[in-house]
Amino acid sequence: MTLIHFVVLSLTLCAIGVYGVLTRRNLIGILLSVEVILNGANINFAAFAHFRASDPAAGAIFPIFVMAVSGCEMAVALAIIISMYRRKKRLDVYKLEELNG
Amino acid sequence: MNGPFLLTTIWIMPFAIALASLPVRHDNHRLIKMISLVGNLINFILIVVLTLQFIDVAGADPAATTSSSSLFHFAYKTSWFKIMNIEYNIGVDAISVLMMLLTSIVIFCGILASWNINKQVKEFFILLNVLVAGVYGVFVSLDLFTLFLFYEIAVLPMYLLIGLWGTGRKKYAAMKLTLMLVAGSAFILTGILALYFESGLSTFDLNLLSQVRFADSFQYWAFPIIFLGFGVLGAIFPFHTWSPDGHASAPTAVSMLHAGVLMKLGGYGCLRVGMYLLPEGAHMWMSFFLVLVTINVLYGAFAAIRQTDLKYITAYSSVSHCGLVLFGFTAMTFTGLKGGVLQMISHGLMTALFFCLIGMIYGRTHTRTVSEMGGLMKVMPFLSVAFVIAGFAGLGLPSLSGFVAEVNVFVGSFANPATINRVCTVLAILSIVVTAVYLLRTVNTVVNGPVSQKFAMLSDAATLEKIPVTILLFCLFGMGILPGWIINLVNNAVNPIFNNLMR
Amino acid sequence: MADLLFTHSYLILLFPLLSFVTISLRPVQLSPKMAGRFAIGCQGLSMLYGLAVAAAYWQTVIGQPQLYPARSLVCFDLAWLNFSPTLTANMGIFLDPISVMMIVVISIISFLVNIYSVGYMKDDPGFARFFALMALFSFSMLGLVISSNILQMFVFWELVGMSSYALIGFWYQKPSAVAASKKAFVVTRFADTFFLIGIIVVSFYTQSFDFQTLNSPETAALLDHTFMLGIVPINLLTLATILIFTGGWGKSAMFPLHIWLPDAMEGPTPVSSIIHSATMVVAGVFLTARMFPLFAASEVTLAVVQFVGAFTALFAAIIAITQKDIKRILAFSTLSQLGYMLFSLGVAKMVTGIHPGAEINPLGYSAAMYHVFTHAFFKCMLFLGAGAIIHAVHSNDIMDMGGLRRLMPKTYWSLLTACLAIGGIFPFSGFWSKDAILLAALQSGHYIVCAVGLATGGLTAFYIFRFFFLTFHGRARSKFHDVRENSWMTFSIMALTIPTVTAGMLEHLFVSEVTVPGLAYTPNFSHPLWLPTLASLAGIAGISLAWTFYGRGRTEAAERCRLRIAPVYQVIYNKFYIDEVYLFITHKIIFHGIAAPIKWLDRHIVDGAMNLIGEFLQQGGKAVRLLQNGQLQLYLGVTTLGFIALLFLGR
């Protein structure tokens, strides 16, 4: 297990996340995919902290902040999606089409 | 009065007029018009004073200034924006003085000619005065930044002036005019930025920049963009198409001002910024522009033949005549440069008269289609005679200003021994036949012939309308018969530019 | 005294100018009648002053050849238009034999025509305007002849063209007059353009506009070099001189630029008499004479002048035979006579080897000027007479006239002298001047031209007497009302008989004093007696023929003859269809072939390109909006793709 493996893993997660973001119809699914991307980044941080960093503590702290922040973000997102669901009764991303042009 | 102070007053005056009109009640048309009229009259007087002082200072003897290093008089400069070393830097040479004189005459006549405007009068006169302020500003600026700034100020009010008070396809025309001119100024902007940085001096000062010997490779690309950028306003082919539509749609005073003065800013810029600062570039590109401008001259004339709308005819004739301005410049000879400058003045007066008359005629006949008119000489002799004289001025009849300018252009252009110059000169001279054809056709159809029934009851010009026409006629004759003092002044101004060109 | 006169010689010009400005601006209320009187007064003063200057010139310059070897005098010369430090155009007054001669001719004729016009223009609503424009014309024409340099000449040249335009179109409500005025202006303007080019070319090389400089041998030498235009070798001297001559070509209405002159007859007759016969159209001849030393330096130029002149002389005479409009006959006659003058100048160049040692035959020059002088008076009179007739019968068609001899006896007898003069009958003035011209052609060895001149002389006599007989003899072919001679008009007509009859006495003066400037000697070649005899015979033959055909005011014989050669007649009557050719060129080729495509090009290609840019941008705007379709995942996709592209870009 070298650094490159972890980087490849994280990039793969990123790719998976992006793929999910692009293909999921469901808004919740899209949000989950975004989480995957974020976690990929977290893995990256951890790996770099382990293998290369002169300041490994930072690499450990950063993912925590990321998690916290993404937690907030997800909370807000869910709130918005719920409010959205109330109006449209669907979670289908295709239904978001009133704003265009 | 102190020279620089006078200059500042002159360009601020129209702004002041605009501001003074602001608190006036909307429906008090008369007061608004009077403010404009009196203000511009005062400005005219100031410019006459300036001209006299200038003649005093500069001396009218061409021999005295052959070795003169300082081109500008009444110069004054002080730092303005430190951020890019932008200065409030003013001063005038003979060209600017004469152009300011022209402007003041044209705007004064223009205000009189638009006396019967009664729609949103306040806005009209405010915009008109802002435009004029921009024009004066360009002529007094010796700093490229302020020059460009005033240039844009002069261009923009045009949009509303045409769009609101115009006729015909005014929205389209106004938009086209504005956009094409602003697109031209995109090139100018780049050009002056390039001059600023490439000079190594980090200055916009025209005087300082004129002493810099820019690298040839730089001049090679900078010159054409500056020349073309200003050329758009000078209606250079193929960027002239804003002019017919714009002039045709604009209200009288705006057409007068635009064709009479604003289009000259293009030529002025080409000379002052393009050729004066980048003489080597001018040499590299001249034959190209010469051909372009020759096309202008011929093409405008030929296109005018087939037009049916009076304003279109005049607009195309402006394209042709403004082509002669640049044609004179592209000759790269002393006489050619001078001829170009003279043509600016002459065409300014002439075309202002033309549009003024067309406006008045249109106000009576409610048509501008040439074929629908006829026999106006019978019902409105004053306007008709003036129209005929304007026509003759256009085709370069001696004793009117057009001849003085054109013959200078042609003599100057022929003085350049290159074959292409010679050929183009001959072609351009031949164009005056075409000019004669369309102008006489127009004049004859409109003025002569049997008077049609529907025009039989029309009245001739009122006294108020006679004033601008008379002023312009007087100037046309004055310049045509006694060109001496103007030529001496222009000689002085052209000399340094020419010396720079030949360095 | 003489000096004072010369110093103030601008007064000759100033009086007519004053008259023009006063009448046209009308600072005080001026009744038409007063305007006329005022114009005549000014014109009279101008004439008196002109004659005084001429006398002073005679006394001072001609009388003191040791002081004035070139016979010329510059009264004053002020800088007017500065071109470059080395090139300035002046305004000045230059007196030499030909300009003094022209001053005399113009001022006298314009004075007389002004008097005549009081009668002719009576009751015209534009009475005052007419006199103003006539004064403007006199001013310009006088300015033209006294010009000290070629640019000044061009200035006045254009001004006479403009006054001609204004006067031809004087009756501005008459469409034909308006069209004629335009045609006249445009055609002459076309020629003047080349004139201007010529001026520019010459002035560039010599850095001067002065006639004295231009006519010097140095200038000829300077210009005399050949350059290649493409593959065509061109001699600059020839080119420049021909360009300058082109101005005269148009102004003097030589073939093929003659088309404007017949149409110009639409103007009032006094206008035709002064502008289109006596003075303005002679400007071309005057120009050629003025620039003669330079023209003569070129092999080709004088040959062109000669050829054009001779051809037009014959050509116009042939057309004149067939015309029915009284003024058109005279117009073509004018063309023909102008042709005489020009070829006379042309033949002043010797055919090589005819008279060894002599290159220039000054007689050609003198004869041309002499003919200008004599022709001015008799042709002016003919026009004035024709005007009187038109005024009386209200028609231009000679077929409507006839039998006017009794009704207008004074006119009849005066016109008879003029017809005899133009027909070249001894001892009237035309005989002498034509004789001199033919002699010059003969002396210089241009035999064909001489023959053409003789033949044209015969034709001239024929057509002029055709006109004369048809008008005055026989019985009236239509009803006339109230034919009376107006005393204003007859006065002028009768006054003109004096020079018509007596100008023959001046031949010696012209031959000895009006000579080529700068030519040192006066060669004297033999004067064969058979030449005037032959010329007279040709004239008499012409008159006899006219008498046979039209003698008693009948036209039957002529009609029969006409039917026999109907097609040829038709062609000639229609002036060889030259106008139609022009119409084709202007309308079909220039208007439809060039201007219309350019208009189309401008609207659709050039402007179209600008609009296309706009349209392109609008489509871009639509595309952007299309992409922004509201689908979140499309946005995400674009973003992802964009990001990948960014990675690619920043690789």
Place this chain on the structure above:
Amino acid sequence: MNILLLPDLLIILLAASILAIDLYRGKPQSTVSFHMSWIGLLVIFCLLIILPYDQEITYWGTYKVTGISLLFKQVFVLSSLCTVLLSAPYFKPGGNARGVLRYRSEFYFIILLCTFGMFAVVSATGLLTLFIGMELATIPLYILSGYQKEDSLSVEAATKYIIMGSLSTGLLVFGYSFLYGCAGSLSFKAISVFAMASPTDPLFRLGVLFVLAAIGFKLTIFPFHMWAPDVYDGAPTPVTAFISVSSKAVAIGFLLILVYGPLAPLHNYLQIILLILAGATMTVGNLGALKQKRLRRFMAYSSIAQAGYIIMAMAGTAAAAYSSIIYYLFVYAAANYAIFFIISIVGRNGEEEFKSLQGMGKQNPVLAAVLMLTLFSLGGIPPLAGFMGKFLLFAAAAERGFYSMVIFAALNSTISLYYYLLLVKEAYIIKPAIAPRVLVIDNIQRISLVLLTSAMVSLGLIPLFSSNIMAIVQ
């Protein structure tokens, strides 16, 4: 403890106290929070002005206050102030045709919180502060854009915004991780050292590109601008204004700090990318605006284009880029807010569309004149500040010799003039089909417009301000 940190502290205090007062004695119609916020912001702004700009103090190693950051803070505070003022009628019944906003105190609290996040971004000395600040400045915006809960457009906008925003956060974090991985530390200093040592390191560059893409979202750089038109269109107008100015400004601050800070050794490399992005962005923005009919959407495209001009200046030297961009931000903020004030006036009892402007030239000439001046300022027409601002931006690019880019941008600016003139045309030239509604302008709007307009004019004429900026930057 130094006075330099005072504004940051005050803003948190203000936010907290607004929330506290609302909790303590909250009435739905109470305007206490409104007055508190604008007065508080005004005080903070005054404080910002009098602070010394020539000092540089780092707090706790991670929070650095410099002259430049103070300038940015001025922009943020002004922007918040304008948003607060702008939002006033939206909370009143009948203040806007779209419906009434509720939860006034929370709104101001969120705005202030956001502003604090922005303060943190421009004060950052390391990636961590940068990240937290950025998120703090962004997440509240998601809430704000969905603030009009009962309006489906608003909610849709919020949904789109948050999803695209989270993706960008993901990319940002990825980018940080690579930067951290290469430099081994989160501090700018370390990154700078690494960049100096091996500017061509592929992993490092990958990280930079990730960050660039992520910040491209906030800055609405093509092709990451897709959310902007929809969000601007759907969000409540004050929020749109806030997003268009503050959010953009913070992103620009962020980019400036990175590009001229730790990434300075890569400047030659970034230059080209930035220029290409700038060119594409302004073109897309301008093209998109051509065919719009709705004012807020129109402003979205317009501000996309403006972002293009702004990042073009980042091809220049640090001094030129900083001074021109900060100057331009002020100018841009003034003009944008002026437009949004006019939109809010128009939107009081009508659709916020082009049509609603018709007849303004006759009916309310002063307002029309203000609109025209504002649009001309945005279009870069002298003597308004927008001209000077654009001139400086272009000059920054020209200084490095990117003349063709300058021509391109200036031509683009011509296109933009076209659509700005379309608005002028609506206001002045086109005759309304129906009688135009009477526009009600309240005092807040009047005063704000007067101030903004005079700012637009005076910034372009009076050199004091730009000279100050230049002095601070150098």
